[in-house]
Amino acid sequence: MKIVITGASGQLGSELYDLLMNDTEMECYFLDRKQLPLDQILLIQDILAMYQPDLIIHTGAYTAVDKAEEDAETANVVNHLACEEIALYCHVHGAKLIALSTDYVFDGDSAVPLTEDAATAPINVYGQTKLAGEKAIQKWCPEAIIIRTSWVYSAYGKNFVKTMCRLMAERDEISVINDQIGSPTYAKDLALAILKIADTPVWKAGIYNYSNEGEISWYDFAVAIRDFRSFDCQVRPIPTSAYPTPAQRPKYSLLDKSKIKAAFDVAVPNWKTSLGDMLAEEIKN
Known part of the structure; x- marks a missing residue:
């Protein structure tokens, strides 16, 4: 099977590379923004045609949430x-x-874990453009599998876990938002789930949710990071209103994973287990 992975230098793309680099049964092509510039749409189909993939795992995206508010076109x-x-x-x-x-893609007004059928109503440009991408995929490729995820982190790239580790090593006290609720996603767990789905004998198109299990705030996440690494840093909880950003964030975006577990029997570890696994790894780039 020929596989093209977009966004190869991102967190998820890097984890997929680690898992697939020695796979002799798959012919894998990892394309970063230089090899597949997603902002040059007239080139995309011709570039993909060079590889003739049987499967495309599309992880590439514009993920600068705050910057998107002023760069909506890109x-x-x-x-x-x-x-x-x-x-x-x-x-x-x-x-x-x-x-x-x-x-x-959600507005954050829910009080219960969000299923794939929950109403979408994004409150920032990033969410609006991602939802538009979902709809375009479903229009032209209804057999596609779309996976919604949240709060992604990894030993690779820039993310909340690595930022917290840096700040806690530098400071005696930090403040972290405690009224945004969800669950983090270790990119390696997500990569393993994707590969299991790709290898399934029965392709089941549709939208699926995947994040680690558990319900926490960013503050809870930061405290756990501190405790795992034994930093001597006070973590102070603050409301979202005390830390304004250009883009609004959903207050509640906990994802219900029942559908993906039932359809593909994928493993969904608890967030604390996965955080420990990631922090045990060597930090990369």
């Missing part, structure tokens, strides 16, 4: 129009598609 090109081109390629050439989306 965010829309990468998160929406590039998805449309990839879906069109899959439609024309019969390739399978697994695409990544986000909890930011």
Whole structure:
């Protein structure tokens, strides 16, 4: 099987590379923004045609949530129009598609874990462009699998866990938001789930949720990071109103994982177990 992975230098792309780099049964091509510039949509189908993939795992995205508020055009090109081109390629050439989306398609007003059928109403440009990308994929490639995830972190790239580790090593006290609720996602866990789905004998199209199990706030997450690493740093809880950002964040985006577990029998570890696994690894790039 020929597989193209977009966003190869990102957190999820890097974890997929680690898992697939020595796989002799798969012919894998890892394309970063230089090899597949998602902001140049006229090139996308021609570039994909060079590889003739049987499966595309589309992890590439414009993920600078705050910057997207002032650069909505680029965010829309990468998160929406590039998805449309990839879906069109899959439609024309019969390739399978697994695409990544986000909890930011929701408005955060729920009080119960969000299922795949919950109403979408994004409250920032990033979420709006990702939802538009979902709709484009479903229009042109209805057989695609779309996975919504949240709060992704890894030993690779920039993320909350690595930022907290740096700040806690430098400071005696930090403040972290305690009224945004969800569950983090260790990118390695998500990568393993994606590969299990890709290898399933029965392809089951649709939207699925995946994050680690458990319900926490960013403050809870920060305290756990401190305790795992034994930092001598006070973590102070603050409300979202005390830390304004250009883009609004959903107050509640806990994802219900029942569907993906039932359909593909994927493992969904608890967030604390996965955090410990990640912090035991060597921090990379």
